[in-house]
Amino acid sequence: MDCMERACGALAGLAIGDALGMPTQSMSHASIVQAYGGPIRDFRDAVPNQPIAPSMQAGSITDDTDQAFILARRLIEDGGDLDVMAYAQDLLAWEQRMRAKGSLDLLGPSTKSALEKLSEGVSPEFTGKYGTTNGGAMRAAPVDIAFAPGEDLCAVARQ
Numbered sequence: 001m002d003c004m005e006r007a008c009g010a011l012a013g014l015a016i017g018d019a020l021g022m023p024t025q026s027m028s029h030a031s032i033v034q035a036y037g038g039p040i041r042d043f044r045d046a047v048p049n050q051p052i053a054p055s056m057q058a059g060s061i062t063d064d065t066d067q068a069f070i071l072a073r074r075l076i077e078d079g080g081d082l083d084v085m086a087y088a089q090d091l092l093a094w095e096q097r098m099r100a101k102g103s104l105d106l107l108g109p110s111t112k113s114a115l116e117k118l119s120e121g122v123s124p125e126f127t128g129k130y131g132t133t134n135g136g137a138m139r140a141a142p143v144d145i146a147f148a149p150g151e152d153l154c155a156v157a158r159q
Contacts, residue, residue, distance in 0.1 A: 007145040011072070014141050018065045019043060025062060026051045052104050063098070063105045064138035070094055072142035075156075080146055082156055084124040088115050108135045 023046040024032045032039070035047045043058040053062065074087045092115065095107050107115070110131030117127040128136070147153035 010141050010145055011068070014068055014138070015061050015065045018061050018138075019059050022046060022053055022056060022060055022062050023050060023058075025053065054104070063107070064135070066094060066098075067091065067107075067111075067135070068139050068142055071139050072145070075142055075146045080156075084118070088118050091115060108133045111135050 020040060020043065023036065023044045024040055027035070027050070035049070036044065045058045046053045046056040046060075048055050050056065053060070070090050071087065074090055075082060078086070091107060091111065098106055110128060110133040114128040114131065118124060143153065143156050147156055
């Protein structure tokens with residue numbers, strides 16, 4: 001298997017996992033059991049009272065996959081030298097498009113806070129330092145694909 005096939009597989013795996021988890025995002029175990037009768041083991045439509053993706057169709061991806069692909073495109077466009085300000089603008093433009101569609105699946109609180117701090121002139125090195133949600137983990141695959149293990153990978157992941 002070559003590098004491109006592995007990269008595609010990693011991104012496909014991210015999207016599949018995201019789509020499997022979509023019906024239950026932000027739901028407690030008790031509310032998942034009540035809404036779906038137990039754990040989700042296949043693609044399912046979201047229930048109408050799903051807090052972020054009400055009635056979303058089975059197999060749909062969420063903001064996590066969208067934003068991972070936004071980062072992947074940005075890394076490609078920037079030749080691996082991430083332009084943080086352009087990436088911030090990409091995320092804000094994506095959120096505007098999602099709002100226009102009526103989606104509730106928008107930027108998470110840590111990302112939103114980091115972007116606000118960035119717009120206030122805070123250095124990108126510090127804008128996301130105190131985030132409390134896991135959006136960064138969802139965007140790790142494009143960085144992992146673009147860089148071999150080592151200092152460059154660590155630097156871009158931190159960025």
